[in-house]
Amino acid sequence: MLVWIDGRPAALLPVTDRGLAYGDGLFETIAVRQGRMDLLDRHLQRLADGVQRLGLPLDLALVRAELLAFAGEFGHGVAKLIVTRGDGLRGYAPPVDTHCRRILSGSPAPTYPVRNRLDGIRLYPCATRLAEQPLLAGLKHLNRLEQVLARAEWQDPAYAEGLMCDSSGRVIEGVFSNLFVVRNGELLTPSLARCGVAGVMRAEVIARAAAAGVTTRVGDLDRAALLAADEVFLCNSQYGIWPVVALDSHGWPVGKLTRKLQGLLADLVDV
């Protein structure tokens, strides 16, 4: 595995890192193909938002340069960037002199069954709820125990993803994906104002749909509205779009708009 810490090859970090101690940091997982990073501007935009909201003194221009250099050397697969608040000894107070740590690692691209994209997937109904925390909502931060608990709920490979609701019962997202529904030719994706991760592919779907004349509403979605949808799909930056065809005893067809959006995003997915 190719790993850089603060721009240099390394594979170990001090036990004093606040990313370990408190999950005090952010991450991005970026698809890399032919030495280039997909959706790099969107990843950097989300990172900039997180850095601002967590008060991390990160040099974003340096991060961009490092990502470009890493992609060139790495070539193909998934690059994971972790940014932490650096070292701290004890106590939650950020050190007066904070030096963020940048950890970049490259792994092979994940291999998902082709049928996920072609035939659609079954959703596991996760019992784990997302707590509502507006201060952290939307960020891809390092506090991910809810996702760990949710993903541990099922082992059956018949379920490619799980559905997560918030503590009020609103439908929010997959464990590692964002969710869209189609109703009357329009897209609706859940608001991420209270919880959830604002995926870069979610933003890209909204943008390319808009360019093709398809409107997206962002708002609340309850289970009844999900079941009543004409089409349902998931997206993330690694696999693009998966149609959803089943949740519990309910089924949806793989719909026309889902297929159209898969086509519009084909340049971002290895086939």
Added chain:
Amino acid sequence: MLVWIDGRPAALLPVTDRGLAYGDGLFETIAVRQGRMDLLDRHLQRLADGVQRLGLPLDLALVRAELLAFAGEFGHGVAKLIVTRGDGLRGYAPPVDTHCRRILSGSPAPTYPVRNRLDGIRLYPCATRLAEQPLLAGLKHLNRLEQVLARAEWQDPAYAEGLMCDSSGRVIEGVFSNLFVVRNGELLTPSLARCGVAGVMRAEVIARAAAAGVTTRVGDLDRAALLAADEVFLCNSQYGIWPVVALDSHGWPVGKLTRKLQGLLADLVDV
């Protein structure tokens, strides 16, 4: 700094650790004096609860033996134990073959002003709310961004601690302390069923108060009930008990029961 990883001296860990990636683990900070750990059984009890709830395959007998050996070598200060789900490459699913990682580090005992204990402290009213997540409530897990954000709200050393409420406005705890109020000679401490950390000193306060004939109720506490209390105090495993004398424009005296409990816990605090 004395550091052991999996029982051996080391100061670096792999970037693939899931404690870093997801905050997928637990920690304990244990006061060590004359080569012995204070409240060790309570720390291990909370760890056992966390291990069970997070599904971590941790050998608790091994951890106990390691803590005893570490305390003997370390002598005096604070021992911090971090337990993680070990290494993972990508994805939230726990590896089939999980090997938890144990990280033990020793630091000097924190030095707090003596006046905190004697004269009491002012509480900073934190705007950061604790999200309600029953699946994680009470645990000392590694997802601590809420505490990081709360502690970053104030720099003025006139405030020794901050007060945190949950998203419904209930009073829960300090940023690194538990909270008790006294009303009509009884103790009340907030329920930690929805959020908060179940401190070992909180449990010890309840036990020693009971042995002295003082009842503790555990339940909900709103701001009005806090302000109406006869006495207010905080506790944690490092400093014991601090009386609370001020929050915003409201004040409380350092009360008799608070002083009595400080006396009952004197063997657990360096003076």
